[in-house]
Amino acid sequence: MPGTVGRVPTPSAPVPPETPPGAVAAGAVLGHPWAETTLGPRDRWDPAVRAVVDVVLAAPVPMCLLYGDDFLLLYNDRYAEVIGPRHPGAIGRPAAEVFADVWHTAGAAEVVERTYRRGEPFLEREAVLPIHHHLGAPGQATFTRCHSPVTDSTGRVAGVLTVLVQTGQVTQQLQSVSDFAAALAGTLTLDDVARVTLRYALGSFDADRVSFVIDEGTNWRTVRRVRGELLDEADERLPPLWRRAVADSATPVVATARSGVPFLVSDGQPLREAAVDRHDEKIRALAALPLRSGVIRGALAIGYQTPHAWTGTERALLAAVVELVGQAAERARRFETQHGTAQLLQRSMLPEHLPAMPRLRIAARYDPGVDGNAAGGDFYDAFTLPTGGLGVVLGDVAGHDVQAAARMGQVRAALRALALSDPRPDAVLGGLDRLVGSLAAEAGTEELFATVVFGLIDLERQQVTLASAGHPAPLIRRGAPDGSATARYVDLPAGPPLGLGGRSRTVTVPFTAGDSLLMFSDGVVERRWQSLSAGLDGLAAAVAGAGSGDPRALCAVASAAVPGATEDDVAVLAVEHALRPSRSARMEVPAEPTAPSRVRHWLTAQLTAWQVPEQVIGAAVLCTSELTTNALLHAGTAARVEIDLSAERLLVSVADSGTRGQVTRARTDTLSSRGRGLGLIEELSDAWGTDPTVRGSTVWFEILVPAAQPGVGGGSSG
DSSP: OTTTTTOOOSOSSOOOTTSOTTTTHHHHHHHSOGGGSTTOOGGGSOHHHHHHHHHHHHOSSOEEEEETTTTEEEEOHHHHHHHGGGTTTTTTSBHHHHTTTTTTSTTSHHHHHHHHHHOOOEEEEEEEEEEEOGGGOEEEEEEEEEEEEEEOTTSOEEEEEEEEEEOOHHHHHHHHHHHHHHHHHTOOSHHHHHHHHHHHHHHHTTOSEEEEEEEETTEEEEEEEETTOOOOHHHHTSOOOOEEEOTTOOOHHHHHHHHOOOEEESSSOTTTTTOOSHHHHTOOEEEEEEOOOSSOOEEEEEEESSOOOOOHHHHHHHHHHHHHHHHHHHHHHHHHHHHHHHHHHHHHTSOSSOOOOSSEEEEEEEEOOSOTTSOOOEEEEEEEOTTSOEEEEEEEESOSSHHHHHHHHHHHHHHHHHHHHOOOHHHHHHHHHHHHHHHHHHHTOSOOOEEEEEEEEETTTTEEEEEEESOOOOEEEEEOTTSOEEEEEOOOOOOOOBTSOOOOOEEEEEOOTTEEEEEEOGGGTOOTTSOHHHHHHHHHHHHHTSSOOOHHHHHHHHHTSSOSOOSSOEEEEEEEEOSSOOEEEEEEEOSSTTHHHHHHHHHHHHHHHTTOOHHHHHHHHHHHHHHHHHHHHHHOSOEEEEEEEOSSEEEEEEEESOSSOOOTTOOOOOHHHHHHHHHHHHHHOSEEEEEEOSSSEEEEEEEEOOSSOTTOSSSOOO
């Protein structure tokens, strides 16, 4: 039964393994004892039926005649390949017996019966059927399936003719274009467009090499994938490995992007002059088509290691593909421009560097909401005061536009100025309330809404004094001698938001060595589908369960504490009162191939001098090498490695200052090594994450240090 014929694994009469399944189908049909069936001896067959049988046996496509009321099976070699192990036992037997397991399922017997009883043909354009090639190797193929009534010489319907036509590769490619378009619709950046395009083109065209190029002002950016590359899930989270090409590059894909003229070679050495490795040297057929876009120039190239005739249908398919890619690339270029401007505005109003204090470790994190094109009003700040204390603040000015960001900048600057003259939290928020009220009156609006929580950390008294203007209360994480920890919200009256003329009350709580303070915006805990209390409980549980009180790790934990996407910005600020001062050092990493090796030597020497346990050194060196390599590959600019060693943990961060580029002639091995590198970091570290900065990004990891290790504690170094 076509469409269900491959579901029975046990053959009725198995074919010897060395015999192709369909090699003897015609001979078996002609030699079958038909006299014992309702069809009768061959020499008495109806002429019209005999003619149909002759057509079936000679046909180059899978065909089968289901004869009479019992639907006796007669078929050819190609159909035998489809039914696999059921051949040759299926010849001359009723279809209901051969396909007993599926005969009465939907779309099986009912379709054949209707064609036979009513004389109505049936057509199914896409039927995915199992197919068995030589030696019984199973696979799948897509067929167009047709059932037609067969009449004898008297005009009576004598059976049903089934024809299977395997759908060609180009047809399947056309059918997959809709999936490709849907995948491109979900892309935001050019990295996303390149990743989706390369994956689709390599698979859909069954190509040996695919490359993609887009303009970068005076130069070009290219990226490629080749058949057989080992890629895992972690690789898909990383940006593609872009390479730069000069403006006048002779590479066919660049030349096509530059000129807008398609390039097609069916057999030759199209990449001989521009080959970068053996993959390029083996390419014999290549098609490069320019993107069709008014604001971006680029091209897509498909290559094969064997001669390949580019048919008209295939060229039309390529044209449709590059049309989709061009539209997606244009959207992505606009998004990246808007997104970059908004985020630069947002981050330029946030502190680029937080204070460095011997006994206080400080970290912050800001993530934009769902719409990354808009600047938001969330902000944080930390600064030292003339009294020697530390002022910490986190706030939220309502809105997601340039005006909200500008107001946020005004509030943040005013808060710092007020705190430097009078650091009492209630006095600072009182002054801010008057400022916001004045700004609202000036703008003629009552919709200027801002919330702030401000704290003053006094190390001498080991306490923190807090006041809030409509903002969620901070969390304080306190560690226990047994290594466990608790996290509780400060019992802090929220007070009215700024600008309403209210007064904020202050609360002072202990902040002793080993404690950590966490301030956060409502985007951390608010989700549409659950209550605010559930989000607050989830955050407290996540912070209490963190591996350490390190502020950078706590920021990462807090940002991911409540599952699901948020439509608001996320801002987090954490401060740890360290048990002992930490040691720190940094290294500037040049953008050159030897940089990862130099980092490994430097880090090993530094940690050895600090008497860090060998197992921690080994894991840290491996992870740092991977992060340094990734930073250089993705940004192409100099990077900075920073290490911070406390009694409890080793923190390593690698920061870059760019978003695109290539290390000059760096040996990058394979893409898969990058994915495995991230897997190693997840395995070897106790926590890791990424933090966006004003310029570039920072990737960090933390490894806990076994207790009571010598050489930990003391002044800073490096």
